[in-house]
Amino acid sequence: MMRLLQERASYNDVSLKKVTLARMNALAIPLADESVDTVVANGVLHLISNPEKVIKEIWRVLKRGGAYLCLDDRPGQNVTTPFDNSHYFEIVNYLYQEYWKIINQKGITPQKYSWKFDRNVTCDQIFQSKTEKIIERNQPYEISLDEGFLPRLMGKGFSDQVSIPNDIHQESVEKVLNQAKEKFGVDFGKVTFKGIEDNLIVTIFIK
Ligand SMILES: C[S@@+](CC[C@H](N)C(=O)[O-])C[C@H]1O[C@@H](n2cnc3c(N)ncnc32)[C@H](O)[C@@H]1O
Secondary structure (H helix, E strand, O other), X not given: OHHHHHHHHHHOOOOOOOOOOOOOOOOOOOOOOOOEEEEEOOOOHHHOOOXXXXXXXXXXXXXXXXXXXXXOOOOOOOOOOOOOOOOHHHHHHHHHHHHHHHHHHOOOOOOOOOOOOOHHHHHHHHOOEEEEEEEOOOOEEXXXXXXXXXXXXXXXXXXXXXXXXXXXXHHHHHHHHHHHHHHHOOOHHHOEEEEEOOOEEEEEEEO
């Protein structure tokens, strides 16, 4: 993630002399109360063992009037994206389940993610106001599992609930792909899927 941040900064012409990159735990942010203007946390809350605690931490470090911007998976949100290949979810679910089966066999047992947690209910109780902005996309896209899905299985740093050593991760992904190749006769790492990107909703909570 740190390397990705560096790459993105240089891609967007942001000088790293003006930016401090730091790795920290969202459950205990090592920053003073009311010291931050804006917090952006996208796609994180649903991976955290105690999301309410993270929201309280965000509120604590924000200055009065500061903003918390988030764009993430909503619990209970329906996935309506029409895929050209109707087997996409079946395959992704298969790879995902088999991957975790292998990881479990190695004695690593992650907790379930907090899918039932409702971010808006908690934030509405803590923050004073909110607005929503829609980023219109509705664009067709094409992506291979290799580019889009498999990297998301990366256990190390994936969530605060599980840490999987890199060698075990690599070995498990390879095993799952071989298994899938035997079962379906297809090398899924290389398969490309088409879809339409949904609009994105950014919620901005104000302290
Ligand atoms: C799905 S990624 C989203 C990354 C990025 N925000 C983006 O939109 O591309 C989830 C990120 O949450 C981070 N994460 C999980 N638990 C965390 C915690 N307790 N504290 C800080 N970050 C955490 C993971 O390391 C991972 O980088």
